[in-house]
Amino acid sequence: MNRIKKICRKYLIHLQKSVFEGAVTEGQYHKLIGELRSIIDDKLDFVVVYTLPDGNKLNRTILTDTPDPADNLL
Template identity: 50%
Template sequence: MFVILVYDAGEKRVQKFLKICRKYLVHVQNSVFEGELTEATLKMLTEELRTIMNDEEDSVLIYKFRTKKYYERISMGIEKPSHESFMF
């Protein structure tokens, strides 16, 4: 599945969120990641994020798409990396 993940974390945890998300997805903007994951890998990612999250200060949004058939990415301004940049 294709995933877009966005987080908003407390100052003390921002770098931890960044490090975990980079293990699974491509960093495309501040606190924004995208990429293809299996359901099992998505579960590992969310479980890892839960271990560092403060439910009263942090927020994570995950948008799941079954297919990229209806996906279109429009980029304006400075070119940012895309999950497609890392495909073989």
């Protein structure tokens, strides 16, 4: 978790525990995702990235293979 936080802090603002927020360029976004993918454990970690490409529509991307804990939400 500390390695993930360290990477996220390079690009984003640390809000609380494991929540980060910020505006990044497309290049920074791809670097961030690449760095995260290089260290996360697909079977143990659960990493979700939310993007607002047009400022309105929310996209949710899960970077790992672990079950989504929000699958049972209505």
